[in-house]
Amino acid sequence: MSIENIINEIGNSKENLIPILLKIQSEKNEKYISNEEVKLISEIMDIKESKILSILSFYTAISNTKRGKYIIQVCSSVPCYVNGSVNVLNELKKELNIDINETTPDKLFTLEYTSCIGCCKVSPAIRIEDKVYGNLTSIKIKDIIDFYRKKGDKNEWININ
Numbered sequence: 001m002s003i004e005n006i007i008n009e010i011g012n013s014k015e016n017l018i019p020i021l022l023k024i025q026s027e028k029n030e031k032y033i034s035n036e037e038v039k040l041i042s043e044i045m046d047i048k049e050s051k052i053l054s055i056l057s058f059y060t061a062i063s064n065t066k067r068g069k070y071i072i073q074v075c076s077s078v079p080c081y082v083n084g085s086v087n088v089l090n091e092l093k094k095e096l097n098i099d100i101n102e103t104t105p106d107k108l109f110t111l112e113y114t115s116c117i118g119c120c121k122v123s124p125a126i127r128i129e130d131k132v133y134g135n136l137t138s139i140k141i142k143d144i145i146d147f148y149r150k151k152g153d154k155n156e157w158i159n160i161n
């Protein structure tokens with residue numbers, strides 16, 4: 001869907017800017033908003049480019065740089081930290097051979113921190129796209145990564161409990 005269509009579908013008003021940015025980003029494999037797109041959005045919505053760029057730098061869910069198809073967000077808030085989010089992060093780093101805020105060379109995965117994703121009962125937790133995985137262990141993490149490696153462009157979910 002074109003940027004113009006997305007803006008028209010959601011509604012061309014300033015309060016819709018964040019949902020519009022999220023939708024534009026979600027339509028792209030590289031999960032980011034380019035500078036050219038910022039310019040275009042600015043023109044269509046009559047919002048200053050600097051305002052859009054400040055939103056991109058403030059909200060961790062929206063990015064101005066290219067990312068992987070699957071963004072793995074590791075919760076770094078206190079309940080997850082207490083229950084081992086550091087171990088989860090280290091396991092993911094080892095499995096993917098990347099550091100936080102990096103993308104794998106095949107452009108499949110990006111590793112990021114996030115604040116609480118509302119699933120503290122199953123901490124430590126991570127989120128990939130809209131799916132949350134909790135009670136994580138080394139084996140579960142390997143299974144999850146294997147699933148997304150195999151998934152490629154197919155749209156289906158895995159249930160790992």
Ligand code: FES
Pocket residue numbers: 075076077078079080081115116117118119120123124125
């Ligand atoms: S603190 Fe991690 S999900 Fe709430």
